[in-house]
Amino acid sequence: MESLKIHDLSLVRLKQIVDPRGAVYHYLKADDPNFRGFGEAYYSKVNPGVIKGWKYHHELFQHFCVPFGAIEIVVYDGREGSATYGAVDKVLLNDNSHYSRLSMPPKLWYSFKCVSEEFSLLANIIDQAHRPDESEVLSLDTNIIPYEWH
Numbered sequence: 207m208e209s210l211k212i213h214d215l216s217l218v219r220l221k222q223i224v225d226p227r228g229a230v231y232h233y234l235k236a237d238d239p240n241f242r243g244f245g246e247a248y249y250s251k252v253n254p255g256v257i258k259g260w261k262y263h264h265e266l267f268q269h270f271c272v273p274f275g276a277i278e279i280v281v282y283d284g285r286e287g288s289a290t291y292g293a294v295d296k297v298l299l300n301d302n303s304h305y306s307r308l309s310m311p312p313k314l315w316y317s318f319k320c321v322s323e324e325f326s327l328l329a330n331i332i333d334q335a336h337r338p339d340e341s342e343v344l345s346l347d348t349n350i351i352p353y354e355w356h
């Protein structure tokens with residue numbers, strides 16, 4: 207596990223099993239300590255240079271990885287009472303040297319940018335089905351979150 211500032215946010219390097227026909231990419235197993243149950247899996251396609259966010263989920267526990275392309279994801283801890291209140295982590299996820307899973311509890315703000323030349327896919331496994339009433343958004347230029355994308 208790699209160390210991040212935000213309490214409860216975890217980054218785990220994943221295996222890619224090389225095979226001349228095409229590798230196998232690990233993602234998430236039910237016996238992983240971070241597994242919280244299965245609700246839904248989906249991909250967010252992000253075009254080159256595009257930033258999506260800020261987003262916030264009241265309830266969802268999320269597991270991100272990037273099986274195609276490269277994405278920088280920034281996470282902000284605005285949870286009152288958190289031991290790491292105010293902390294920001296920035297993580298690179300890609301399909302080769304940074305093939306990792308970012309596991310994230312609810313109530314953290316995040317945004318992500320495609321930094322590959324082609325589009326990227328951000329895969330997400332969540333512990334309950336997506337519901338539109340469960341999330342919040344802020345614009346990228348908000349002054350509530352102490353991070354500016356360039």
Ligand SMILES: Cc1cn([C@H]2C[C@H](O)[C@@H](COP(=O)(O)OP(=O)(O)O[C@H]3O[C@H](C)C(=O)[C@H](O)[C@H]3O)O2)c(=O)[nH]c1=O
Pocket residue numbers: 248249250251258259261328329330336341
């Ligand atoms: C995820 C989802 C989205 N939608 C609708 C809601 C919007 O009208 C549209 C795009 O959703 P959104 O703008 O949230 O898409 P992304 O910015 O790619 O973000 C999504 O993928 C990243 C990785 C996240 O972590 C978000 O929580 C997730 O919403 O699809 C649905 O109808 N059902 C769904 O399950």
